[in-house]
Amino acid sequence: MYHDAAAALVRDGVLIAAVEEERLNRIKHTTKFPSNAIRACLETAGVTPADVDAVGYYFPESYLDFMLNGLYVDNPSVPARYSRQLVKDRLSRDLGWELGDDKLFFASHHRAHAMSGLARSGMADALVVVLDGMGEDCSGTIFGAPDGRLETLAKLPMHNSLGLLYMGATRHLGFRFGDEYKVMGLAPYGDPAVHRAVFESMYTLNADGGYDFDRHALSLDYVGGVFLAHGLPPRRSTDPVEQRHKDFAAGLQEMLERIVLHLMGHWSRSARYTALVFSGGVAHNCSLNGAILRSGLFDEMFVHPASHDAGTAEGAALLAQETLAGPVRRGERLRSASVGPGLGGTHTIERQLAAWEGLIEYERPADLVDTTARLLADGAVLGWAQGRSEFGPRALGHRSILADPRPAENRTRINAMIKKRESFRPFAPMVVSEAADTYFELPKTAADYDFMSFVVRVRPEHRRTLGAVTHVDGTARIQVVEPEVNERVHRLVARFGELTGTPVLLNTSMNNDAEPIVQSVEDAVTCLLTTELDGLVVDEFVVRRRPGFLTALDDLVPRLRPVTRLIRTAKATSSGGSVVFHEIVLDYATGPRAAVSPEMFALLERADGVATFAALAAGTSTEPLRTELYALWQRRFFSLTPAPVRSAEPGRSPRRPSGD
Incomplete structure (x- = not known):
C-alpha cells in the first residue's frame, strides 16, 4: 500500500461509509493494507463481502506491477507476487473474502481523485484540476467535465510536480512527510520577498498556462540543493525555527500560489468553465484555496474533504461502479464528511465509560449543549466526540477539541499543553452560518465552507476579538456550521454566542502529537487522560478525570x-x-x-x-x-x-x- 490507506463504500453513486486506516490502527499516514477500514465500512453499512459487486483500487494494475518489480529486484528474498494477487490474498487472509478476478478493478490515480471530487461537488459541468505528488504517469491532470463526464484536457509532467516540490521544501525545513501543513502555517510569519528571486529562478511560466521546473526537480533534494547554494542550509528537526525559515516558507507559498493561479487562469479562460473542482494533495493547501477564491477566476469552487490519497478509495469505487453499470449518478453536493464509523449507542457508550470508573467520573446533563457551552464560556478546553467520525484529515465537530476563540493565550495553551506541537500552528474558527459574513470576509466565489478547506480574511474589527483563531496575517481557516448539516454543533456554537456575544468556537482535531485523530470512545478517554484537556464530551456525557487518577493506572x-x-x-x-x-x-x-x-x-x-x-x-x-x-x-x-x-x-x- 501507499500512504494514507483508506476504504470507502458506495451504493448507486452514494457514499455510504469511508474511513482512513490510520483511525483504526493508530498509525499516522499508514501504508498498511486497509483491512480494518474495509471491515468498518462493511459493518457500518450492515453488509457482507457477498453483497459487494466490485472492488476498486486507486492505481493501474500495470503501474503497480512495474513498481513491485523494482521491490523484488532489490529484495530477492521476498516472494514475487503481483498486485492483483496481493489484494486478493490480503482480503482472503484478513476478512475471509474470496474475491473473484471479475470483481477487482484498477483505476488511474488522478481519475480516481477527479471522480471523488466531481461526484460530491453537485456540479454538472466543471473544470476538474488534480495536483499532487504524482500519479502513474504525471504530476497533475486537467479534466473537463461536460455533463459530468471526465475528459482529459492536459497532463503535467512528473518533473513539474508541485506536490513533490512542496514535500522537498518541507524536508528542507526539518519537517517530515505529511507535515506540509506546518509549512503552510509557518508561511504567514515570513516575508516572501526575501527569497523571491531564488524561487523565481527555479521555474518559468508558459503562455499556454503551463510552467516548467528544472528536470532535476523530481528529486526531493532539488530545493535543498538550490537553497544551499544560496546560503540557506537545511534545518535539522532539533534546531529552532528562525526568521530565515519563516521567510523561506513564505516564498514557497507565494511560488505555489503564483503557479497554480497561472495554470487555472489559463484553463478557466480556454475551457470556459465557471465552476472548479480541485483535488489531489495540493488541494489541502487551504491558503492556496483562499487565493483561488479571491482571484475571481470561477463563480463556484468545491474541494473534497478527503482530497489527499485517502479520497481516491472513494474515487476508485465509483470508477469500478461506472465500469460495471455505466455513468455514476450525480447527486447533491456533499455537506457532511461524517461518514466514518460511529461511537455506538448511548447505553453502549455508558458501559464503556463505566469501565474506566477508577480514573474518570461522568454525568449525563439534562441539557448537554447548554452545559458544554457554559463550560467553554468559563474557559474550559474540551474534547468533543459525537456520532460518526469524519472522512479526511480534519475534525469538523465530531472528533474535535473545542475552546473559547477569543483569548489569544488559548492558542499557546492548546499547542503547548494538549497538542504538544509548534507554537506557530494556527487553529480554525467554527462559526454559525448566520454570523459568518459578520466576522469573515467571504469572497464572491461560492464555496463549500463545511470542511475547513479555505483560508479567508478575518474582518479587521474582529481580529482582536478572535485572538485564538486569527492567524498572524489576519486570516483564518474557516468552518461554517449550518443547522441542517450539524444541528447539535450549530446549537452549541449559537448557545456559546448567546453567553459570550461571539457565536464562534475554536475547533481543532482531538489528538496529541503521537497519534491520529481519535476514533473510538477508548481513544477519546485515552486522549483525556494523557493530555491536559479540562474535560470530554462524548455522546450524551460530560467526562472528567478523577483527582489523583494516576494511582488507578x-x-x-x-x-x-x-x-x-x-x-x-x-x-x-x-x-x-x-x-x-x-x-x-x-x-x-x-x-x-x-x-x-x-x-x-x-x-x-x-x-x-x-x-x-x-x-x-x-x-x-x-x-x-x-x-x-x-x-x-x-x-x-x-x-x-x-x-x-x-x-x-x-x-x-x-x-x-x-x-x-
Whole structure:
C-alpha cells in the first residue's frame, strides 16, 4: 500500500461509509493494507463481502506491477507476487473474502481523485484540476467535465510536480512527510520577498498556462540543493525555527500560489468553465484555496474533504461502479464528511465509560449543549466526540477539541499543553452560518465552507476579538456550521454566542502529537487522560478525570500494539565489558523509539493483554514504574485499558460512577 490507506463504500453513486486506516490502527499516514477500514465500512453499512459487486483500487494494475518489480529486484528474498494477487490474498487472509478476478478493478490515480471530487461537488459541468505528488504517469491532470463526464484536457509532467516540490521544501525545513501543513502555517510569519528571486529562478511560466521546473526537480533534494547554494542550509528537526525559515516558507507559498493561479487562469479562460473542482494533495493547501477564491477566476469552487490519497478509495469505487453499470449518478453536493464509523449507542457508550470508573467520573446533563457551552464560556478546553467520525484529515465537530476563540493565550495553551506541537500552528474558527459574513470576509466565489478547506480574511474589527483563531496575517481557516448539516454543533456554537456575544468556537482535531485523530470512545478517554484537556464530551456525557487518577493506572491492562517492539542491545565498552540498553520502538516508517528502564522492559515483556499493571509490577517499587508507564502511554507505545468487567447478572450494565 501507499500512504494514507483508506476504504470507502458506495451504493448507486452514494457514499455510504469511508474511513482512513490510520483511525483504526493508530498509525499516522499508514501504508498498511486497509483491512480494518474495509471491515468498518462493511459493518457500518450492515453488509457482507457477498453483497459487494466490485472492488476498486486507486492505481493501474500495470503501474503497480512495474513498481513491485523494482521491490523484488532489490529484495530477492521476498516472494514475487503481483498486485492483483496481493489484494486478493490480503482480503482472503484478513476478512475471509474470496474475491473473484471479475470483481477487482484498477483505476488511474488522478481519475480516481477527479471522480471523488466531481461526484460530491453537485456540479454538472466543471473544470476538474488534480495536483499532487504524482500519479502513474504525471504530476497533475486537467479534466473537463461536460455533463459530468471526465475528459482529459492536459497532463503535467512528473518533473513539474508541485506536490513533490512542496514535500522537498518541507524536508528542507526539518519537517517530515505529511507535515506540509506546518509549512503552510509557518508561511504567514515570513516575508516572501526575501527569497523571491531564488524561487523565481527555479521555474518559468508558459503562455499556454503551463510552467516548467528544472528536470532535476523530481528529486526531493532539488530545493535543498538550490537553497544551499544560496546560503540557506537545511534545518535539522532539533534546531529552532528562525526568521530565515519563516521567510523561506513564505516564498514557497507565494511560488505555489503564483503557479497554480497561472495554470487555472489559463484553463478557466480556454475551457470556459465557471465552476472548479480541485483535488489531489495540493488541494489541502487551504491558503492556496483562499487565493483561488479571491482571484475571481470561477463563480463556484468545491474541494473534497478527503482530497489527499485517502479520497481516491472513494474515487476508485465509483470508477469500478461506472465500469460495471455505466455513468455514476450525480447527486447533491456533499455537506457532511461524517461518514466514518460511529461511537455506538448511548447505553453502549455508558458501559464503556463505566469501565474506566477508577480514573474518570461522568454525568449525563439534562441539557448537554447548554452545559458544554457554559463550560467553554468559563474557559474550559474540551474534547468533543459525537456520532460518526469524519472522512479526511480534519475534525469538523465530531472528533474535535473545542475552546473559547477569543483569548489569544488559548492558542499557546492548546499547542503547548494538549497538542504538544509548534507554537506557530494556527487553529480554525467554527462559526454559525448566520454570523459568518459578520466576522469573515467571504469572497464572491461560492464555496463549500463545511470542511475547513479555505483560508479567508478575518474582518479587521474582529481580529482582536478572535485572538485564538486569527492567524498572524489576519486570516483564518474557516468552518461554517449550518443547522441542517450539524444541528447539535450549530446549537452549541449559537448557545456559546448567546453567553459570550461571539457565536464562534475554536475547533481543532482531538489528538496529541503521537497519534491520529481519535476514533473510538477508548481513544477519546485515552486522549483525556494523557493530555491536559479540562474535560470530554462524548455522546450524551460530560467526562472528567478523577483527582489523583494516576494511582488507578495500577488496575489497567498494558497491551502491546502489533507494531510495538522491545529491543535489548549489548554494546562493548572500552574496558572490555559491556553495557545493555533497553528500548521500546514502534516498528513502522517514522515510528518513535524511547529508552526504558530494565524494570519496565521486563514488565512489558511479561505483558499478555490480561494481567494488570499492578500484577505485572508485583514485588517491585510501583511509583517510579507508574510514572514511566504513564510517560510511555502518552506517546502511545502501547495501550492501557480497563480489565474486563465480570458482571454478576448477565446483561446488566456495570456500576456507574458517582456524580450522575
